[in-house]
Amino acid sequence: MFKRFLFLLVLLFPLTAHAALNVNGISMTASVNKTSLTMEDELVLTVTVDGATGDFMPQLPSLPAFNVYARSSTTQIINFHSIVTFEFIMLPRFPGKTVIGPITLNYGNKIYKTDPITVTVYRTPNTPQTNTSKSNASKPAAKTAAPPAKARQAEPTPAPADMPPLERDLYNSAARNGDKTYFMVAALSDSTPYVNQSVTLGIRFYFSSNFVDNAPYNEPSISNLFMELISTSEGRQKIDNKTYGYIERRYAISGVTAGPAQVGEASVRYIPAGNLTNISVFDRMFAAVSQEEQTVRSNPLSLTIRSAPQEGKPKSFYGAVGSGYTISASIDREEVEAGEAVNLTVKVNGSGNLKPTSDLKLPNLPGFKVYDVVATSGVVPTNGELKSYKIFKAVVVPLSSGTYTIPALDWSYFDPSAQQYRTIRTQPLTIKATPSSKTDTGFDFATHSELGNGFRELGRDIRYLKSDVSPSKLGVLSTVSDWQIANYLFGALLVLAALFALMDKQTLAGRRALAKARTQLKNAHTEEAVSEALTAYLQARYRVHIASLPLKDITAALRKNGCPAELVQRFDTLWQRLNAARFAPAQMQEENAIELARQATDLIKAMDKGGRA
Amino acid sequence: MKKGILLICFWLAAALSASAADLQSAEELYREGKFAAALGQYEELLKTYPNNAHLYYNIGNCYFKMGTVGLAVANYYRAFRLSPRDGDIRHNLALSLENSGERLVPTGMPEVLHKLFFSLRIDELKGLFFVVLWLFCLLGAFWLVKRRLGRVTLIVLAIVGFLAVWYVWRSKIEQAPLAVVAAPVAELRSGPGKNFPASANVAQGHLLLIQDTKDNWYDVVVKDQGLQGWIEADTLEKI
Known part of the structure; x- marks a missing residue:
């Protein structure tokens, strides 16, 4: 029983799931082929319902400014997923700005609504109101011939001054070609945009006579530009009382680098319907008709791409130029374990081309391991203008437990209409990380090193603030470094010592010898002691080694070394007495030794005063 | 009072x-x-x-x-x-x-050597140099007069020489006109003006040695890269 029930459940699951998905996954969008048009133009309102099945019809709001003259629907089913597109073709009833209110859909007991769309309708010059109502009466076929012009005015009537530049230029260019049956024109909404600023390129193929279907269209060549097709539409324009149909393509283009840029010729190859009348069906199908093929080309256009101004350029400027940008940031989880990945997503939307802008740079996130930012971008043509988005995804991993805040992320763009930079920012995000429960040693990153003893480096950050304003220093050395004058003082001391030592070296030696000899003689009580003191003095004073010399040689050496003759004589006499006492000690008394010491003292004093070494 | x-x-x-x-x-x-x-x-x-x-x-x-x-x-x-x-x-x-x-x-330089080299502030190093110099003057004078402590005087003289080399080297490093790239990227040009072509981009935080100044431009050398050129002064922060 249970198995049967399970079998039925498995069988019915795709159907029930699909039905559930259909109810839950419905979305409805509305768009128009142009937001500025003339009274002669038709407006195509497209409503796309994604995910709904069955029989349903969106409810249009009250549209007093338009006549809805045709509607159609197409359904696409891809992998059990249906997309139904409704097209409403409308003609304006009177000029002015009007709002197409929300389109509603009652489906699955829920009411879905689209955003309102604002459209501006301009008065067509020389177009009487009666013509308008006449035009409204019949559906204009895009490739149906209009009645040929019978007369031409000398000067084409210019477009209204309040028309947007692109519409005006296209209108005026077409007016200048009003004498041709087939022609192409091209115009730009701005020919001096900034790098990455999105401007609109409009190319129209005008015809006032039939041509064979599927005329091949060649896109213009471009240089130094990005180009995205944003819409294709058809319309009518009256030039010199002649009604032309046209097929229009609009592109969003943006400059790559500052400098000149070019939009080359677009072309359409066509076969005028008049040439087909005498050709067999077989020939039409094959090459014979190709000989009749003709080509029209649009005018080439030149642009000058400007750099966004350097002045006031914020750090968070990544190259976006445009207006109405919004930014948001989100994380997939607010509570994780330390070491688990959190996906951080930052989305930027706005008017302009975000594809070529640089990637967002995340700031330093302390406490996180941050992996490289991966960016994806895309463009969404909406109501005749280019909306683009860029999504930055980064994986951040809290390295340890705690509460972390990803700060507000700044993102700047240049607004060309206001001629200034604007900065938008995300809200700060908070992540609460609990301690890791995976392993007892925590988690591992290849880039982080093992410190040993159970410690693992998780990341590096700067150290915390200093709470005082008195850094440590070696005060004494710092103070001393200012005492420059002391250098001179110590230097002078050194110089003085050197001079002193150089100038009076001998005198010093003599004085030292005198002092020493006088002390010895003062304490001498024998002739031997007197003799030794005198020998030491003469050796120091006159550098004469008298111990091993005979008296004659000693006196000669003394004279030679500058000792005066009188003092030499006195020394001679004293030395003989000392020798006599030394060789006849019995005759010597202590009193005699003292007398000899006194005489020796007198002699060395005299030598110190008068003698010269 | x-x-x-x-x-x-x-x-x-x-x-x-x-x-x-x-x-x-x-x-x-x-x-x-x-x-x-x-x-x-x-x-x-x-x-x-x-x-x-x-x-x-x-x-x-x-x-x-x-x-x-x-x-x-x-x-x-x-x-x-x-x-x-x-x-x-x-x-x-x-x-x-x-x-x-x-x-x-x-x-290639051991960190401990770098720490030793920068262990003193430049004024502290100057003060230490002075103190040792004065000690040498005293010892030298004593030796000249008394002919004593000759070896000690020689050792102190060697220390004076070592400190002098250290001080001069440090002074050269301290007085070098350094700057750091403060803007997200600075462009290195071949001359002092935007009309000269840029030869390299220098990222924020890189240290540069200023060699010359002309108007609002610095002639700089990028350390360790062997690059030389002119950078707009507004993109740099002088240290």
Whole structure:
């Protein structure tokens, strides 16, 4: 029983799931082929319902400014997923700005609504109101011939001054070609945009006579530009009382680098319907008709791409130029374990081309391991203008437990209409990380090193603030470094010592010898002691080694070394007495030794005063 | 007289307590993640305490947290010159330099040698040089007169020579006109003007040696890369 029930459940699951998905996954969008048009133009309102099945019809709001003259629907089913597109073709009833209110859909007991769309309708010059109502009466076929012009005015009537530049230029260019049956024109909404600023390129193929279907269209060549097709539409324009149909393509283009840029010729190859009348069906199908093929080309256009101004350029400027940008940031989880990945997503939307802008740079996130930012971008043509988005995804991993805040992320763009930079920012995000429960040693990153003893480096950050304003220093050395004058003082001391030592070296030696000899003689009580003191003095004073010399040689050496003759004589006499006492000690008394010491003292004093070494 | 001294003491105490309150307030802002506001307060305090290593360090921290690595490096470097033995300053300078692809300790040099070389502030090194020089003068004079302590005098002379070389080397490093790239990217051009072609981009936080100045342009050498060229002064922060 249970198995049967399970079998039925498995069988019915795709159907029930699909039905559930259909109810839950419905979305409805509305768009128009142009937001500025003339009274002669038709407006195509497209409503796309994604995910709904069955029989349903969106409810249009009250549209007093338009006549809805045709509607159609197409359904696409891809992998059990249906997309139904409704097209409403409308003609304006009177000029002015009007709002197409929300389109509603009652489906699955829920009411879905689209955003309102604002459209501006301009008065067509020389177009009487009666013509308008006449035009409204019949559906204009895009490739149906209009009645040929019978007369031409000398000067084409210019477009209204309040028309947007692109519409005006296209209108005026077409007016200048009003004498041709087939022609192409091209115009730009701005020919001096900034790098990455999105401007609109409009190319129209005008015809006032039939041509064979599927005329091949060649896109213009471009240089130094990005180009995205944003819409294709058809319309009518009256030039010199002649009604032309046209097929229009609009592109969003943006400059790559500052400098000149070019939009080359677009072309359409066509076969005028008049040439087909005498050709067999077989020939039409094959090459014979190709000989009749003709080509029209649009005018080439030149642009000058400007750099966004350097002045006031914020750090968070990544190259976006445009207006109405919004930014948001989100994380997939607010509570994780330390070491688990959190996906951080930052989305930027706005008017302009975000594809070529640089990637967002995340700031330093302390406490996180941050992996490289991966960016994806895309463009969404909406109501005749280019909306683009860029999504930055980064994986951040809290390295340890705690509460972390990803700060507000700044993102700047240049607004060309206001001629200034604007900065938008995300809200700060908070992540609460609990301690890791995976392993007892925590988690591992290849880039982080093992410190040993159970410690693992998780990341590096700067150290915390200093709470005082008195850094440590070696005060004494710092103070001393200012005492420059002391250098001179110590230097002078050194110089003085050197001079002193150089100038009076001998005198010093003599004085030292005198002092020493006088002390010895003062304490001498024998002739031997007197003799030794005198020998030491003469050796120091006159550098004469008298111990091993005979008296004659000693006196000669003394004279030679500058000792005066009188003092030499006195020394001679004293030395003989000392020798006599030394060789006849019995005759010597202590009193005699003292007398000899006194005489020796007198002699060395005299030598110190008068003698010269 | 006594009243005057009391007034001065009172004024000093009031000024110190106001600074302490400002420091605390700046620290609270920093802890709350309001780095720009904390930076403003620290810069105000720097006017009261010029050339203060700790204030430069705190300013560097604020810039680092704000993601402005170039200005963080500049302020850590100023703090490092004023207080080279401070481990926190050394750590933060080394980390911020690493973030911008530079190294504090030159490749091949042992870190301990680098720490020894920068163990003294330049004025402390000068003071030490003076003290040892004076000691040498005294010993030299004594030796000249008494012919004693000759070996000790020679050893002190060798130390004087060593300190002189150290001081001159450090002075050369300290007085080198350094700058750091403060803008996200600075363009190195072949001449002092935007009409000269750019030869290289230098990322934020890189250290440059200024060689010449002309109008609003610096002739710089990019250390370790062998590049030389002119960079607009507005993109650099002189240290």
